[in-house]
Amino acid sequence: MKIIILGSGDVSLELAKYLANAGHAVTIADTDSELLTEIANRIDLRVVTGNPASPATLRKAGAENTELLVATTSDDETNITACCVAHVLFKIPRKIARLRSHEYLSESEDLFGIKSIPIDHIIATEQVITQNIMSLIELPGISSLGSFCNNRIIVGSARVEIGAKLLGQGISYFNEYDGKAKVLAIYRDGKYLKNLDKEVFQIDDEVFFCCQRDRALSQLGSIRKLSIGDRNITIAGGTHVADNLARTLSEKYRVKLIESDSARANRSSVRLHDTGCEVYDADPMDMEFLKEENLDTSDLYIAATPKDETNIMTSLIFSRVHNVKTLALIRGESYLELTKSDRNDIDTVVFPKNSIISAMLSLIRQEGVENVHLFRQGKSEAIELCLQGSRLSSKIIGRKYESLNLPEGVTFGLLVRGKKIMVVDKHTVFADKDVVIAFLNDHLQMRPLVKYCRPFSFWVPKW
Numbered sequence: 001m002k003i004i005i006l007g008s009g010d011v012s013l014e015l016a017k018y019l020a021n022a023g024h025a026v027t028i029a030d031t032d033s034e035l036l037t038e039i040a041n042r043i044d045l046r047v048v049t050g051n052p053a054s055p056a057t058l059r060k061a062g063a064e065n066t067e068l069l070v071a072t073t074s075d076d077e078t079n080i081t082a083c084c085v086a087h088v089l090f091k092i093p094r095k096i097a098r099l100r101s102h103e104y105l106s107e108s109e110d111l112f113g114i115k116s117i118p119i120d121h122i123i124a125t126e127q128v129i130t131q132n133i134m135s136l137i138e139l140p141g142i143s144s145l146g147s148f149c150n151n152r153i154i155v156g157s158a159r160v161e162i163g164a165k166l167l168g169q170g171i172s173y174f175n176e177y178d179g180k181a182k183v184l185a186i187y188r189d190g191k192y193l194k195n196l197d198k199e200v201f202q203i204d205d206e207v208f209f210c211c212q213r214d215r216a217l218s219q220l221g222s223i224r225k226l227s228i229g230d231r232n233i234t235i236a237g238g239t240h241v242a243d244n245l246a247r248t249l250s251e252k253y254r255v256k257l258i259e260s261d262s263a264r265a266n267r268s269s270v271r272l273h274d275t276g277c278e279v280y281d282a283d284p285m286d287m288e289f290l291k292e293e294n295l296d297t298s299d300l301y302i303a304a305t306p307k308d309e310t311n312i313m314t315s316l317i318f319s320r321v322h323n324v325k326t327l328a329l330i331r332g333e334s335y336l337e338l339t340k341s342d343r344n345d346i347d348t349v350v351f352p353k354n355s356i357i358s359a360m361l362s363l364i365r366q367e368g369v370e371n372v373h374l375f376r377q378g379k380s381e382a383i384e385l386c387l388q389g390s391r392l393s394s395k396i397i398g399r400k401y402e403s404l405n406l407p408e409g410v411t412f413g414l415l416v417r418g419k420k421i422m423v424v425d426k427h428t429v430f431a432d433k434d435v436v437i438a439f440l441n442d443h444l445q446m447r448p449l450v451k452y453c454r455p456f457s458f459w460v461p462k463w
Contacts, residue, residue: 002026002066003364004092006052006082007073008035010331011098012044014378015070018361021043023447030073053081055089063090068364071097071121076104080117083210087118098123098356100240111281122362125356126244132355133245133327136348140227140325141220143348144447145207146373147213148360148384148437149416154213155184155373155382160205161224165319167203171196174209175423178218180212182413184382184421184439192409198318208375210382210413210437212421227325227329232256234298236284236314237305238264241329242351245304250275256295258284269367284314287321296322303328312346319345333377354378366374367416367450374443381443382413387434390454397452402426407448409441 005016014331018045020026029048030036036047050057052073058232063069069086071079086092096462097119099105112119135145145156160166166173172181186193189204201207201223211219220226222369233249235242241452246257246268255277261266265281272279282289284303290296301318303311308330315326327348353423354374361372370385391398397404401424403411412424416435422428424436440446 001068001364002062003027003068003070004061004063004066004086005027006030006060006069006071006283008032008039008445009072009074010353011360012072013039014353015023015072015360016045017043018357018378018443019364021444021447022381022450024337027066028161029057029061036089051084053078055085058082058085058090063092066090066092068094069093070094070360070364071095072360076101080104080119082271083119084117091299094120096121096123096360098125098360100125102240123356123359123363125352126241128355128359129329129350129352130245130248132348133302134248136327136350137233137249139216139220141224142216144375146371146375148371148373148380148382149435151213151413152421153210153416153437154216155208155210155375155413155439156220157206157375158220160201160203160207162203164201164223165223166222171199171201174201174207174219174222175237177222178211179215180414180421180423181209181215181219183419184208184210184411185380185441187360187376208380208382208439210439212414232298233300234258234295234318235300235302235304236310238268239304239306242302245302246272246277247275250277256280256293256298258282260284260293262405284310285317287317292323296324298322298324300325300327302326308332315346319347351377367454369446369450377449380439380441381441381446382437382439383446383449385436385438385450385453387430387436388432393455394453396430397432399430400426401428401430406452407445409442410445410449411439413437413439 003019003024003026005012005028016026016028026045029052033049037051040047048061049062069092071082076099083095083097086095099122111117132397143157143159145154147388171183185208207223233253233255235246236259246255249255257277258280259268260283264282269279301324303315305311310329315328318324319326325347328346329350358373370386371381374381389397414437415422415424
């Protein structure tokens, strides 16, 4: 597929790198010529320098023969304009835009569509991050989460704790513990375990598993102690993400928001005036203030300020000093190792970039891949893959799972056949239109996996 990506921020670059590695012909365009030159030296793609929304730049990027435009610049108006130009002048069939402004998003149903501004899909940054955090809160103890098959199935990760029901037991016991579920991968001391049949659960193992959403809490309970649901939540940060999160959470929980900048605190107060959220103009590291307002007794602290340093430090204060559960948004990869070593202090670390890129990739459907979610800072991923073909036209249809020659590090979890959900085991025989949830230890295995599952070129689907 020929794809143009507008913008050269972190999200744009990671998306471009992923799509180029997946075999797509990618062109990235933006105004920063030095940065684009550096990108071209690192990634196998074309770069074009210029105003991302101008006809000249789009024409130079090959818009006349492009199948997909992804507008991910930091400016909403540039993204909207680029999609309009791409539609009117170049007839690009599919257009995806990332938008941040609440003014556009609140009117999106009337503003965007076939008979209005020609954007096929909108990625609302704040909403994507909020939905991800909400899912993590509703499943206390889970570290990361992706939803598949219209939210019927999840892929999640959690660490094995002392007192876990299956501690010291074989991995196969998890699959039999409570209904349809399967362990997809285990990382021990950061290393991927290749042969799970011979392994037992050990303390601090990072377990990736697949199960039906309504059974997720029960499955979690087998590898860690389930905590009581949160009721009092404190959020630090007057950002758009923090405001959106506070509004959503206030429908179910008692929420307090802290912002040290007076102007931003006032803005948050205005935005949240119609909710039950309490807004404070204060420093989240002010110990006396925390005690005075009883914030030190919160059930959960969410660090969502614009600064990674503040999010890490305040999370450590709430965890070590006040014994409060913590969730921190971390944007920079430079703090990745720090969050790993301090994982016992920061309960959950959320990388917003992974959530946004996952949402975009799920809209860029590639040869049977219906949904994608990145894990482990984008190194691994889970996908929802629709199988097609017959025994004569496919390497997988009509064959048992144990006989497949899947790429190394790829594991199939659950299978959906019509309305039925089943665990993929060595005896599973695949059929046309089966949907499988697969976990890839290395996201670079996506391309060989899709190629392996693709029907032979002579196959014609039934109508």
